[in-house]
Amino acid sequence: xxxxxxxxxxxxxxxxxxxxxxxxxxxxxxxxxxxxxxxxxxxxxxxxxxxxxxxxxxxxxxxxxxxxxxxxxxxxxxxxxxxxxxxxxxxxxxxxxxxxxxxxxxxxxxxxxxxxxxxxxxxxxxxxxxxxxxxxxxxxxxxxxxxxxxxx
Numbered sequence: 717x718x719x720x721x722x723x724x725x726x727x728x729x730x731x732x733x734x735x736x737x738x739x740x741x742x743x744x745x746x747x748x749x750x751x752x753x754x755x756x757x758x759x760x761x762x763x764x765x766x767x768x769x770x771x772x773x774x775x776x777x778x779x780x781x782x783x784x785x786x787x788x789x790x791x792x793x794x795x796x797x798x799x800x801x802x803x804x805x806x807x808x809x810x811x812x813x814x815x816x817x818x819x820x821x822x823x824x825x826x827x828x829x830x831x832x833x834x835x836x837x838x839x840x841x842x843x844x845x846x847x848x849x850x851x852x853x854x855x856x857x858x859x860x861x862x863x864x865x866x867x868x
Contacts, residue, residue, distance in 0.1 A: 750775045750861055753796040755787040755813070756829075757805040761850075765800060765829075768854050775861060784813025791817060796824060798861050803830035803839060811835070811842045818843030827860055 752775055754765045762780045769775045778794055781787040783805040791799070799817065801810040814826045827846040828839040836847045846860045 750798050751778045751794075751796045752776065752861060753779050753781060753787060753790055753794070753799045755781040755784070755799060755805070755810065756802040757782050758802075761802070765857075768857065769861070772858055772862075775858070784808030784810055784816075787813050788816055791821060791824065795821070798825045798827060800827050800829050800857075800861070801844075803828055803832055803835055811839060814839070814842040814844050825861075825864075827857075829857065 752769055754762050754769075754777060756762050756765070759782075762782075766777050766780070769777045778796055779790050781790050784801075785808045787799060787801065788808075790796075801814060803810040810828060810830070814828065817824055817826055825845040826843065827848065828844040829848050829850055830839075831850050833849045839847045846863070848857060848860060
């Protein structure tokens with residue numbers, strides 16, 4: 717092969733469209749990948765939330781915790797982008813954990829997801845970036861996890 721033919725072959729190879737895998741195409745379409753920690757004392761709630769988050773290509777559940785103490789331990793190691801946090805759990809509750817999380821890691825978003833609609837003001841005062849009541853439309857929870865704004 718001559719030098720000219722070699723250069724033409726290299727140019728052809730470099731200009732050939734790259735084959736992309738499905739994951740690569742999903743990654744390119746998703747603006748930001750959200751790494752999520754789910755914190756709830758009820759395993760059924762955690763599993764349901766995990767299943768919901770798995771429907772989204774730009775959300776990755778990186779862990780689960782059964783109370784605030786475990787959530788903080790996990791955050792120290794993994795630094796998720798978003799924590800979905802139940803308000804009332806045995807041991808350290810979600811509101812106390814939120815205060816600690818927001819004091820140490822201001823950039824981690826905390827979404828309080830609880831049955832108790834009457835603690836919205838308390839949750840936001842603790843530093844929660846968003847407050848939702850369990851049973852809200854799943855699309856709303858997904859939107860809040862992906863959102864950047866505070867006080868939703």
